[in-house]
Amino acid sequence: MLLNSEKMGKNFFTTTFLLAILWSFLPAQDLDELLGGIDKDNTPNYAYGTFKGTTIINGQSVEVPGNKDLHFLISHRFGAVNSGIYNFFGLDQATTRLGLEYGIKDILSVSVGRSTYEKTYDAGIKLKVLRQQTGIRNIPLTMSVYCAGFAESTKWEDPERDNLFSSRLSFSTQLLIARKFNKHLSLQISPSYIHINLVPTAADQNNIYSVGFGGRYKLTPKFSINSEYYYLLPGETANDYANSLSFGVDIETGGHVFQLHFTNSQLMYTPGFIARTEGKWEEGDIFIGFNIFRVFSLSRKDKSKH
Amino acid sequence: MKVKTGVVILFASIVFPISSSQSCVNNNEEELYGIKPCDTSDVTWVSKISEIMQQNCVMCHGPVIAYRGVRHDSYASEMIVVNDGRLRGVVNHLPGYAKMPKDRGKLPECELKLINTWLDNGAPEF
Numbered sequence A: 001m002l003l004n005s006e007k008m009g010k011n012f013f014t015t016t017f018l019l020a021i022l023w024s025f026l027p028a029q030d031l032d033e034l035l036g037g038i039d040k041d042n043t044p045n046y047a048y049g050t051f052k053g054t055t056i057i058n059g060q061s062v063e064v065p066g067n068k069d070l071h072f073l074i075s076h077r078f079g080a081v082n083s084g085i086y087n088f089f090g091l092d093q094a095t096t097r098l099g100l101e102y103g104i105k106d107i108l109s110v111s112v113g114r115s116t117y118e119k120t121y122d123a124g125i126k127l128k129v130l131r132q133q134t135g136i137r138n139i140p141l142t143m144s145v146y147c148a149g150f151a152e153s154t155k156w157e158d159p160e161r162d163n164l165f166s167s168r169l170s171f172s173t174q175l176l177i178a179r180k181f182n183k184h185l186s187l188q189i190s191p192s193y194i195h196i197n198l199v200p201t202a203a204d205q206n207n208i209y210s211v212g213f214g215g216r217y218k219l220t221p222k223f224s225i226n227s228e229y230y231y232l233l234p235g236e237t238a239n240d241y242a243n244s245l246s247f248g249v250d251i252e253t254g255g256h257v258f259q260l261h262f263t264n265s266q267l268m269y270t271p272g273f274i275a276r277t278e279g280k281w282e283e284g285d286i287f288i289g290f291n292i293f294r295v296f297s298l299s300r301k302d303k304s305k306h
Numbered sequence B: 001m002k003v004k005t006g007v008v009i010l011f012a013s014i015v016f017p018i019s020s021s022q023s024c025v026n027n028n029e030e031e032l033y034g035i036k037p038c039d040t041s042d043v044t045w046v047s048k049i050s051e052i053m054q055q056n057c058v059m060c061h062g063p064v065i066a067y068r069g070v071r072h073d074s075y076a077s078e079m080i081v082v083n084d085g086r087l088r089g090v091v092n093h094l095p096g097y098a099k100m101p102k103d104r105g106k107l108p109e110c111e112l113k114l115i116n117t118w119l120d121n122g123a124p125e126f
Helices: A001-034 A083-088 A236-240 A271-276 A299-303 B004-021 B029-033 B045-056 B075-083 B086-091 B109-120
Strands: A069-080 A095-105 A108-115 A120-130 A142-152 A170-180 A183-197 A207-220 A224-232 A244-255 A258-265 A287-297
Touching: A142 A271, A170 A271, A183 A271, A207 A271, A224 A271, B045 B075, B045 B109, B075 B086, B086 B109
Parallel strands: none
Antiparallel strands: A069 A095, A069 A287, A095 A108, A108 A120, A120 A142, A142 A170, A170 A183, A183 A207, A207 A224, A224 A244, A244 A258, A258 A287
């Protein structure tokens, strides 16, 4: 029964993803037809900048890098703030993730990254399947799908046993649904599915479900406050680990987006912060962290404009 | 150009989830490798703890690198972090302590149990 529900979960996400892709072709075709001779007033009025970055804090936002834009992403989470002045409130103990994200189209991107935690490599694709817009059609939401695989590469704890490569892998699929309500406020809900190939005991979950909530409030054109919460659905993981809760700010400075935050998750990749968050806010187990996005435009058209 | 991009999108969107599902397994260590007994009798520095430290800690806290001055390669140096409570704090991921081993989860359950038993028994050398 459990196995069936797991399979159903997996099939549901795969089917949703494939349907979403087919769906994404529809607006593109319509738009092409419409542009072939109809006046410009009928062009869709897209909601741009629902979030400043491709992440809200730890989790993905609906945003995708622009066409042929390359993002270089540096993320740090320091040690726990409650580790005191001796450890400079955690700044002596950092974990890092370096990542690259590339926009193949305005609606599609690929990403790779490497985290120091368990020497984890990750690769993912994100597809924007719906764009919030008014004009020729009214779509109230932006929706993206993010799929990623993760491989840890630490030395085997017990090299003598028959270790399997699959034991290193975990996966995540997220449906990201957001609405920009006005120029200040954007909110997102992110149903998420995590699969971990190898867990320690039979009682631990290989398949973990979570719902993320995120939002940002823009105070000035270059400054916004963000928050994010991932709720683990009841199960063994929810019993053993904490829900991820983060607060932060986004600062935009030219070609950079700088995100500074407080979070109870020290891990920066999806299965890590959703399913393996250990910190508890009430005990002061809070980590200071930042993400820096540097945007490189690789489009020849853009270069010729400058 | 447009068709090409469309093909790439379609290809990636089909191949990625399928390849993921092919490598998706629902394993746990208990069923794959069996439940190993955890013998917590006669836990001393010499009998068990020294070896756990060698395998997990000495690479960063030993004779070659002694990060933050902490060393786990001798009983005398170990007692410094035992006596000030740091060893218990870091391996159990208690609030206010760095989480060790760094960039890994907690030690395997049995090794953690052995260290805690050893600390509870007064951290004997022999």
